[in-house]
Amino acid sequence: MCHNVVDGRFHTQCGHFISMATRTQDCFQDDCVFSSRHPCECRSKSCIRKMNLPVKNPIRISKTMCGDCRTREKDTVLCERYCV
Numbered sequence: 001m002c003h004n005v006v007d008g009r010f011h012t013q014c015g016h017f018i019s020m021a022t023r024t025q026d027c028f029q030d031d032c033v034f035s036s037r038h039p040c041e042c043r044s045k046s047c048i049r050k051m052n053l054p055v056k057n058p059i060r061i062s063k064t065m066c067g068d069c070r071t072r073e074k075d076t077v078l079c080e081r082y083c084v
Ligand SMILES: [Zn+2]
Pocket: 001, 002, 003, 026, 027, 028, 029, 032, 033, 034, 035
């Protein structure tokens, strides 16, 4: 069964994973419709038509927070400043 591999950056401070690129990992099984070994003319119902869960592949580790969390944090700070 094939699966997608998601390359991305992992932010250790907030634990978020930001995907940058997705590629498919071929399982090279001839009974999997996503595999390059699977014959195009095959119409068999028994072939695997589902992909496995994507695997996250952190190619970069960042010790900071991700952009979303940084924005949120800034909003919170602003809000506290103006609302309290
Ligand atoms: Zn496959």
